[in-house]
Amino acid sequence: MTSFPPGFLWGSATAAAQIEGAAFEDGKEASIWDAFARIPGAILNGDTPDVAVDHYHRMPADVALMKELGLQSYRFSTSWARIRPGDAYTNQAGLDFYSRLVDELLGAGILPWLTLYHWDLPQALEEKGGWANRDTAYRFRDYAEVVYEALGDRVQHWTTFNEPFCSSLLGYASGVHAPGRQEPAAAVAAVHHQHLGHGLAVARLRELGAQNLGITLNLTNAVPRDPSDPVDLEAARRIDALNNRIFLDPLLRGEYPADIRADLAEFGLDTVSETGLVRPGDLEIIAQPLEFLGVNHYHDDQVSGHSLGGGGADDAGDPHGVKGGRAVSSPFVNAEYVTFPLRDLPLTAMGWEVHPAGLRTLLVRLGQEYPTLPPLYVTENGAAYDDVVSHDGAAADGSEGAEAVHDELRTSYIEQHVAAVSDAIADGADVRGYFVWSLLDNYEWAWGYGKRFGIVRVDYDTLVRTPKDSAHAYAAIIAAAG
Numbered sequence: 001m002t003s004f005p006p007g008f009l010w011g012s013a014t015a016a017a018q019i020e021g022a023a024f025e026d027g028k029e030a031s032i033w034d035a036f037a038r039i040p041g042a043i044l045n046g047d048t049p050d051v052a053v054d055h056y057h058r059m060p061a062d063v064a065l066m067k068e069l070g071l072q073s074y075r076f077s078t079s080w081a082r083i084r085p086g087d088a089y090t091n092q093a094g095l096d097f098y099s100r101l102v103d104e105l106l107g108a109g110i111l112p113w114l115t116l117y118h119w120d121l122p123q124a125l126e127e128k129g130g131w132a133n134r135d136t137a138y139r140f141r142d143y144a145e146v147v148y149e150a151l152g153d154r155v156q157h158w159t160t161f162n163e164p165f166c167s168s169l170l171g172y173a174s175g176v177h178a179p180g181r182q183e184p185a186a187a188v189a190a191v192h193h194q195h196l197g198h199g200l201a202v203a204r205l206r207e208l209g210a211q212n213l214g215i216t217l218n219l220t221n222a223v224p225r226d227p228s229d230p231v232d233l234e235a236a237r238r239i240d241a242l243n244n245r246i247f248l249d250p251l252l253r254g255e256y257p258a259d260i261r262a263d264l265a266e267f268g269l270d271t272v273s274e275t276g277l278v279r280p281g282d283l284e285i286i287a288q289p290l291e292f293l294g295v296n297h298y299h300d301d302q303v304s305g306h307s308l309g310g311g312g313a314d315d316a317g318d319p320h321g322v323k324g325g326r327a328v329s330s331p332f333v334n335a336e337y338v339t340f341p342l343r344d345l346p347l348t349a350m351g352w353e354v355h356p357a358g359l360r361t362l363l364v365r366l367g368q369e370y371p372t373l374p375p376l377y378v379t380e381n382g383a384a385y386d387d388v389v390s391h392d393g394a395a396a397d398g399s400e401g402a403e404a405v406h407d408e409l410r411t412s413y414i415e416q417h418v419a420a421v422s423d424a425i426a427d428g429a430d431v432r433g434y435f436v437w438s439l440l441d442n443y444e445w446a447w448g449y450g451k452r453f454g455i456v457r458v459d460y461d462t463l464v465r466t467p468k469d470s471a472h473a474y475a476a477i478i479a480a481a482g
Ligand code: GBH
Pocket: 015, 162, 163, 166, 170, 218, 296, 298, 319, 320, 322, 331, 380, 437, 444, 445, 453
């Protein structure tokens, strides 16, 4: 039996580059994803975000759909390249789009939950070094200020970054994400500069009156294959460090942990100096109090320090199902040797293990390990499956019935993870909300349109939206909890 505290917030999430399309309209210029998508082999089938699901032009209908499903909140991101395209000026038409979105949401009784950065750096800033350049952190603060000034009168919940792990280590070390660089030093610099950008933006938005500020991290339990094997334990320590603690500790404790400073000393993470990566005062800027921490969780990693004997995920050449086709390296700087053997669990279409108990463990652990932990929101959780469209009630005269998607696996994934959140709350975790990823099928980064996470199907020829069974099941969960 699941139960949730009064006021528990139910929503769903998307990101600008994955849904908007209109990639070069009304003054928007290229983001690093628009540029990356044009590199041969970077994205499965060469798919681009040019049109995506055309949300930019279909926004009012999409909000109406959210209302129909009973969503209480909608988590979306603003596109930096739409608002401060070359960073030299503000594009009013870009701000106007988000202003209309916010008004539409409020009119429908849906709480806007805004994220400033979901991976789509303006390409103009990448050309100046991107996140490896310290100056980008200051440019992020300026962009945050412009968005706040336009929307701060109506939007109460502000998230700085979505999953800095991905936009630093996947973008600058592994190369599987934009900008596709494979430079460990740049990746470590990107981690620190995103932290700094977060802190600078939090300080500025606070000055301007923001009251609910947070960040969203993708957190992943690193489970040692054999907990009595020191080689596996060391591998798990390193993966926990790079997936979780290199983000949590600066934000919540104001320091990089000693083991991480030692592992990454060659990149300058172990010293504070006027000219180095970490400068005097940086950690104070980074570690400001927050009102919430967003947790994105999809799967655990089982981790080993031994090479795989066969049958493991690495044998497919695609350890985590993130590769779209081009040669990529490990995102785990100085831990590239680590392997990720699969356990005997069901897999999603991404090749990710389904293990809801991992979410419960993670949410409980955070409260135990971080005394200053703010309230938690699960800001993403969901699953990709190869959906089958059926035509229910086809008539004898041969006319096709209504389209339906009976996605039992996604429905059960969501139900089990919602139950895991309820269990975590019963164990003492302070979780205040849950956002399913994703409202709509959309542009799944390096996988292009090849993986579907939506609770609403999008036909990529007609762009018609059809709620899947999981959307109706999720609506029922919300109605029952409320
Ligand atoms: C989220 O990230 C994103 O926020 C969202 O935009 C996306 O559509 C959604 O999930 C579905 O993918 O480092 O090689 O071990 C996904 C979080 C983090 C999950 C990295 C896979 C392992 C890759 N991902 N993780 S690796």
